[in-house]
Amino acid sequence: MLAALAALLLYNVLVPAPHPLTTREVNDAIAQALASATPPPAFSARVYQVIQPSLVLIQTQAPGANGKVEEGLGSGVVIDDFGDILTSLHVVTKAVDIRVTFADGTQSSAEVIAAQPENDIAVLRASQPPALLVPATLGNPNAMRVGDETFAVGHPFGLYGSMSAGVISGFDRSFQPANSDQRLQGLIQIDAAVNPGNSGGPLLNRDGQVIGIVVGIVNPTEQDVFIGIGFAVPINVAGGAAGLPPY
Structure with missing residues (x-):
């Protein structure tokens, strides 16, 4: 017993007691714990970061x-290394002057180089694209299901780079835009908010891949007010205007 007591006394002498934590050390420990517990960015934030360099503002006269x-x-959205821009045909119909602004601020005149009137799709080419182009990554709309998250990014009412989120409400819808004799077929129906100025912008999946091109909204009041029903042409259809292979 004496030996055990001696060992205990020797341990207390050789091994000092832990020093009390300072306020700064406590605060640092709390900060580290909170940082490690911070959740990753929302899907919508990551989607926007992926698509933003590929966005284009289109202005017409x-x-x-x-x-x-x-x-x-x-x-519009850049879809290849040439800087070709996919958009809605009705955005540029009858335009005598087309100006495009890329994500880095570069401005240029542009012209229509291809069109799909039956799908309200046009391809623009800028005369002076920026030196650094970031084409969007195209996704597969056939892999999507009703209820899947979708994101629409564009410039409603001229508000550059605005984003809205929703879900896919249906597939294979038909829609006849106002002031048009052409009834569009095979559309994706969405409830993400789209308004005038969104036309031609990309519809995205949660990976930031383009799965469609926004072409219109149901507008029963003729006031261009979004009521929860928008439409997009699937990218595997719209991409055909730019010569992209079907998939």
Whole structure:
């Protein structure tokens, strides 16, 4: 017993007691614990980071009534290394001047180089694209299901780079845009908010891949007010206008 007591006393002498923590050390420990517990960014934030370098603002001028010039705007997305831009045909129909602004601020005139009137799709080519182009990654709309998350990014009412989120509400829908004799077929129905200026912008999956091109909204009041029903042309259809292979 004496030996055990001696060993205990010797241990207490040789091994000092732990020093009390300072306030700073406690705060640092709490900060580290909170940092390790911080959740990753939301899917929507990551989707936006992926697509933002590929976004394009489209501004047009067209002849109007009484000799006036009508100005319009829409959205587009870079789809290849040439800087070709996929958008909605109605955004540039009748335009005598098309100006595009890339994500880095580069501005250029552009022209329509291909079109799919039956799908309301056009391909634009800028005369002076930026030196660094970031084409969007294209996804497979056939892999999507009703209820899957979707994200629409564009420039509604000229508000650059706006994003909305929703779900796929249905497939293979038909829709006849206002002031058009063409009824569009095989559309993706979405409930992500889209408004004037969103037309031609990308519809994205949760990986930031383009699965469609926004072409319109149901507009029963004729006030261009979103009521929860929007439409997009599947990218495997729209991409055909740019010569992209089907998949």
